Amino acid sequence: MNTPADPMAEIRASFFVECEELLEALQDGLQTISDGPEDAESIHVVFRAVHSIKGGAGAFGLEALVHFAHRFENILDDVRNGRMGVDAAALKVFFQATDHLADLVAACRDETPPPQARTEELLIDLDALLGADSPEKTPAPAQISFEPTPVSLPFDLSDDLPPLPPLDAPAVQEPSATSRGFDILFTPNADLFETGSEPALLFECLAELGNLTVDCDTSKLPVLQQLSPETPMISWSLSLETTAELAEVASIFEFVEGLCTLAIMQRTAPDPEADVTPSPEQPLVAQTDLAVEDISAIAPAQKAVSTPAPKSVVRVDLDRIERLVNLVGELVINQAMLSQSLETSGLSPHSDAMNGLEEFQRLTRDIQDSVMMIRAQPVKSLFQRMARIVREASFAVGKDVRLVTEGDSTEVDKTVIERLADPLTHMIRNAVDHGLEDVATREKMGKDPQGQVRLTAAHRSGRVIIEVSDDGAGIDRAHVLKTAQAKGLIAADAMLSDPEIDNLLFLPGFSTVTEVSDLSGRGVGMDVVRTEIQSLGGRVTIHSDPGVGTRFSISLPLTLAVLDGMIVEVAGQTLVLPLNLVIETLTLAKKDVQSVRPGHPVIEVRGTFVPVIDLGLQLGYRAAATDFEGTAALLIRDEDGTRAALIIDDILDQRQVVIKGLNDGFYRAPGVAAATILGDGQIALILEPSDIMNQAFKTAGTPPPSALAPPPAEGLHP
């Protein structure tokens, strides 16, 4: 990505990655505080997250971010130190501040103007919290000025250190390069050595400034028997000729201030106007022991907390993983080719070569699984983003909504997570905006006035299931039906089952809201959601109970790159069907196949009639079969529960295939999801049975289990 020559750009990029993690920890911490009794560690976590963001932001001179983080941190510091309690109102502001912090991080990262007005608003809210809790005792830290010092690296450091800005010593205006003399009296206290300070090193630093002579006064040294090596008995008097200024000389002793008796005297300067120089006898900097407050009570308080050790991690550029994934894909294909050629070579299945091949297959699969794991990430970050959507959406429509998440440690391919953000956002907004009733209605219905949106993730039979549900009123089917008829989406006399009506929501151009609401309007409908999810190789289904709520269920492949497939042959073409949709394989007898009317065959499977789809005909490979005697069929069922029997010629194999995307340039027909490369190097198309069924029912006009033709998925990207 970045050229290695620019370490700062890399660190900067890595800072923003770290910010994401810190924001996640921050959200988590606040959530923990909001869920349970206040626990000290969560508050510390929250504080540290903001603190670290500020620290890094300061290093890069991101002032807008520093400014806000600093003020946020101060309040969290008060919470941490027990100066302020946390109530629901405070938490609400903290959550908002966290959202805003995320915005500021994004603005800084993308170099867009920071939302200044919002910063001011929130700072007022934050200040109000302080005011409410500790009326006049606004604590000191708020006053501490924190000035970011942008660092530029790589820096060019010559042997001579540039003069330091003045530290604690009074600034000396004289920029003169003239040499001056200092007399320094330095007597370490015992505790100087306890902090690991070493006088000799200080003298070395002094010597770098100019000509140094050191005299050691050992007169206080006891006789050897009484000598305690670390009880200092020595004083030094040093004489320094240097062009450096007093401040710089003094800065060398900065760390030992208070740990020694120190006097730095500038000899009467050769230039007469040096009126800032006091008389030689008067020490300019004379320190005695500082009052040091006892911190023993504070430090151990944080020591007892035990959190699990962080796992050791390596950060890897996504491109490299991408390359690895592709290479493994090639490996899988090559392995399949090798298997095929060995199998056809007539080798004994017990030969060494065949045994070795078996081992090779196992290893290939293990490598593939491991590589896919690299891209897997918990959905937690995605869910946290949704928590924010719920907060904002519920605020916008004036509803009280609680988001409950489950399974946020479920791991999903990183690309899937990224591409789910938009569809999920839309679904969450829909749930808050349309799904949930307003408070008054809920109360009238005897429901909890606070609405609930649930967001769950789980692995189920090799796929990831993500569900968005609400405990709202459910879909108003009469209204949906009327709207669809009014818009001419369905025939005026169409008789639709409840699930079919629910599915009308996915029709392009369908929108039940008469006036476009602030939230879920924006011209995006559920059809877009469905298309986006289909393009991820996923499916979305809907389930609604009047008065109880609505649930959207998204089923996704674990990774985008591989699919457990059933390899079949139709009219000389090899095709792949997702194995998870195949319920059983059938061999048809002529008598099994009935006809509803000509061209609309059905078969009876254990008491129910299932439409028959002739794949060869459906895909345009050949004319309609007239005789189904002895032909093979696959009984499939998609997530909607729609079933069909697909007529095929033969089942060739069952195995994982590597998904290769097909873009628009391929004239991809509905029903064709992607392609894969087979062991013989030939390409086989991967079918999307739901689309095949919809397409077949549409063209054949068969009384469909679903009257809907979803739009063809726009490209499937592995």
Place this chain on the structure above:
Amino acid sequence: MSLHILAVDDSRTMRDMIRHALTPEGFTVTTADDGMHGIEVLNGIAPDAIITDINMPRMDGFGFIDAVREQEKHRATPILVLTTEAAPELKARARKAGATGWVVKPFDPVKLIKALHMVAG
């Protein structure tokens, strides 16, 4: 002279910055993610100086300095504290815990190097 530095900070950005500031100047930098990790790392190395953050999970900077100073061989190892505020009481606290010096974050690489030379040679 190549000094070996142990830098303890829970912020990856800070660790990266320290490493990038010091490595080109000939320092050898080992990093640790928090106090606890710092103590573990310290078992295997003998740094010439230690730089540590204060606010860290599991074991904070004060706890870390305590633990380092308890080890006989590190009683005199110079320790610099990274602190975001130049407040005198923070310095005093760090000192009381046994720190040799401090560097204010965000640090100026030149100052950091100078401070390291002041405490570690």
Place this chain on the structure above:
Amino acid sequence: MTDTPEVFELLTFRLADQDYAVDIMSVREIRGWTTTTPLPHAPSHMKGVINLRGTVLPVMDLADRLGLPPRGQNDRNVIVVVTHADTMTGLLVDAVSDIITLAESDMQAPPEMATGPGTAVVRNLSLIEDRMIRILDLPAVIARPEVSAA
């Protein structure tokens, strides 16, 4: 369309006894004919897809695309792999002839005349040794008709 450089190289090939050319800069490779996997419901000029070292390459029957009469496959048929807008497409041609260098002055725009599937995609004409070379407008060849019309 990009500015035409002073001199440029073209790959020429034959289709139904006619000579065609494409800008050599857009040619990625030339490979022998292999069986394609047909795409259901695709227009007839889309022969299907082939495996090009692990990627799925759509192959277009250029003769069909240009409205030339259909003819049988033979061993000299090759697939010219071209890139346009980051997408690779294979063009099935009868045989590759030569690489030629032309100056801009050697080329002329096709005369305005009868339109057909073949004319809209010919950008320039040139005459070499009494043979007319039809220089193809690659983006127009590759574009999906429905898409470009929309």
